[in-house]
Amino acid sequence: MYKHQVRNLKRFCSVHFEWIIFLAGLSAIGLMDPYADNGPSFCLFEIMNVPFCPGEGLAHSVAFIFRGDFNSALEANILGPVTLIVLIGRIIWLFTDRVLNTHSNSEYEKSFPLKGR
Numbered sequence: 833m834y835k836h837q838v839r840n841l842k843r844f845c846s847v848h849f850e851w852i853i854f855l856a857g858l859s860a861i862g863l864m865d866p867y868a869d870n871g872p873s874f875c876l877f878e879i880m881n882v883p884f885c886p887g888e889g890l891a892h893s894v895a896f897i898f899r900g901d902f903n904s905a906l907e908a909n910i911l912g913p914v915t916l917i918v919l920i921g922r923i924i925w926l927f928t929d930r931v932l933n934t935h936s937n938s939e940y941e942k943s944f945p946l947k948g949r
């Protein structure tokens with residue numbers, strides 16, 4: 833029984849990992865205070881002391897959008913709205929594909945055929 837539960841947990845994690853992580857990341861950004869500059873930085877460019885980062889202010893931009901402050905969002909990073917649209921679209925696509933199974937002939941289904949179907 834234990835091996836079956838572990839196998840089901842591994843399958844669940846492999847199937848749902850990406851959309852859950854994206855949703856958790858967007859939720860964390862939504863809860864972030866975009867006006868605070870004292871938080872930790874996860875930017876690899878900043879960690880490596882590179883003076884320019886193309887994603888500079890991207891999380892701040894998305895956080896401003898969640899608060900409805902579109903002018904500040906565009907000032908923080910002009911790609912913030914595009915990033916938010918792409919991430920939300922990806923989450924919706926993955927959710928409908930993996931949970932609701934609405935996409936027929938999914939590449940995912942071809943790579944992991946389910947037994948008993």
